[in-house]
Amino acid sequence: MATLFLTACQLPPRASIEESYALPTSITKATTLGSAVAEQTAQHPGQSGVHILADSQQAFASRIQLVQGAEQSIDLQYYIWRFDNTGSLLTNELVKAADRGVRVRLLLDDFETTGMDAQLSRLHQHANIEVRLFNPFVMRSQKWFGFITDLDRANRRMHGKTFTVDSSVTITGGRNIADAYFGATDEFIFSDLDVLAIGPVVDDVQQEFDAYWNSKSVYPIDLIYTPDDPLAGSEPVSAIVRSRSNNEHAGKYKAAATESRFLEKLVKNELQLTWASTRMLSDDPRKGLGKARDSAQLYPQLEQAISEAQQSLYLVTPYLIPTASGVEILKTLAARDVDISILTNSLAATDLAIVYAGYGKWRQELLEAGIKLYELRPTDAQLDEEQEPAGSFSLSPGSSLHAKAVAIDGQKLFIGSFNFDPRSANLNTELGFMIESPELARDLGQLFDSRVRKRAYRLTLDEQGDLVWIEHQQEQVLTYNKDPETSWCRRSYVWFMSLLPIDYFL
Incomplete structure (x- = not known):
């Protein structure tokens, strides 16, 4: 009976599948x-x-x-x-x-x-x-x-x-x-x-x-x-x-x-195009079977590009779980005086609170290293009247961040599907473009300067070393000592999940 059950749970033979190509x-x-x-x-x-x-x-x-x-x-x-x-x-x-x-x-x-x-x-x-x-x-x-x-x-x-x-x-x-x-x-x-x-x-x-x-x-x-x-x-x-x-x-x-x-x-050649050396970074499909070599995966290539940053690094990701090795890379860059700014979702804005559990434990260490952390706010009435600048992705009220982008030294821009978490690095197959365009790379930096600081909480540490969220709202500067716009139940859930050894799967 067990043999029949397991057989029924197996995929069919692939012998009849015909290959096709572009x-x-x-x-x-x-x-x-x-x-x-x-x-x-x-x-x-x-x-x-x-x-x-x-x-x-x-x-x-x-x-x-x-x-x-x-x-x-x-x-x-x-x-x-x-x-x-x-x-x-x-x-x-x-x-x-x-x-x-x-x-x-x-x-x-x-x-x-x-x-x-x-x-x-x-x-x-x-x-x-x-x-x-x-x-x-x-x-x-x-x-x-x-x-x-x-x-x-x-x-x-x-x-x-x-x-x-x-x-x-x-x-x-x-x-x-x-x-x-x-x-x-x-x-x-x-x-x-x-x-x-x-x-x-x-x-x-x-x-x-x-x-x-x-x-x-x-x-x-x-x-x-x-x-x-x-x-x-x-x-x-x-x-x-x-x-x-x-x-x-x-x-x-x-x-x-x-x-x-x-x-x-x-x-008609009227579409505004930026012409640049553009390289595709992608995972070998054998990663889907756990058989891809490290050299045939996206993350080692992206990690190498990030590690070579000399001046600035802007990182946008909806799900940030840097892990111990990722934190060490960022701290090493910060120690070389690389200006690092990161935008991710706040607990109130994220669609996956469990992923936030894998991120929260690293915030203090990143901030102590001098890395700037921003968390997207879920709501803001004043934003309804603001017009999005051309070329920026929308950070509209009521939205959750889903864009994934990295700008390195104002010279290179990566856009793709890769979230900076263990799942994207180790389990999922991902793809993106590394574009060597100072124009586009600088645009992401300008987005931080012109929009992110208005639309996200800036995280910092107070004199006691505790986390503080700072919100700039028109003429006011508001300060929070816990995840803003969240319930006790949601925060408790994140705290409990952060105790479990599940980061690899997030």
Whole structure:
């Protein structure tokens, strides 16, 4: 009986899975996007053109328009893809693209697909759409059981995000595909950041996508899920997602996508691009099986770049768990008089209080080393009337920080999916761009000077060495001696979790 039970919890054989790869440049360069990109790239040998997608509506509109302009291929790699307002609109555009002959490959991490099997399976049945899942769970409705039967594999998730069209244009960064990441909801939203790129780095992203798509951690959804209804698949593919066309948020985002001239500007060489040497940092997909070499992982490369800082380091991360080794790196830099500023979520703003438990224990040591710590405030009435500066990611009232970025010496800027925590370093697979652009690196520093100090608590130590939160509110300076805007229960929960040896999993 035990043998039968364990067999039922095993993944199916992969022998029947066919490999597929990015289309050759002879095909993609003949597309409208490919031709326009090739012409622009030829003027900047060895460099990639990058464009920061800070505004949430424009980040969504750019994706919609790229899908609408696709002629040959769309390759998508995401940790989360919801069928809500934005996800439904984007999925419907993918179906339309597939209907006109565009090949669509959708690679999703399986942890966040609960309840979506029927829709994803129906998408997969389209002749031009294939859906694959990274580290899938055999038990579809009770995925928690996979952590009991196969913890080491189930605990390793694909967290990188890429959105590539006609092998010519790509988008990566922190945003998943869901309303909270595009500000399309009245509920919880994230302040996030993406970067669009054309040029040589797109080839690197395509190779990375192919490596994941064909890796041993990935399975087509039809090997994992069988519809209960024998007639499933007879309905139109466009009917797999709920209609979201008649609500306020969907209408606003459809209008933003329609009114945007993003695609037109990109094709006509009118989109503001920063041309710079741009390197992709990513984890080998074998990390999903615990088999990647250290040299084939993102974190050692990013750590090396940070360790070489000589003047300044600005770090933005929603989940900060530096661990003992990370604290030593930062303290070593501070001892060399490197000016270090870090922005993360406050306990009131974070969506994962348990992660805050892994961060709180290091604050005092960081502050004693002279490192500046800022924690994003969740609310502030005065901010409603302030206009976001061009190029900055939103730090709007009621939002939680989700952007991940590092600026080094005002020369290099990293934007990606990597959170500065043990999970990103050791368990999840991540991806990002290291952009050698003084202009963009300085922008992040200016963000701290102009916005962060207004919109975040500054942490410091009082004369007794105790933590103090300082808030600048119009003409007032407010001081708190405990996590502001939090309840006793939330603080107690964080304190208790901080006593447990769980940092590695956070």
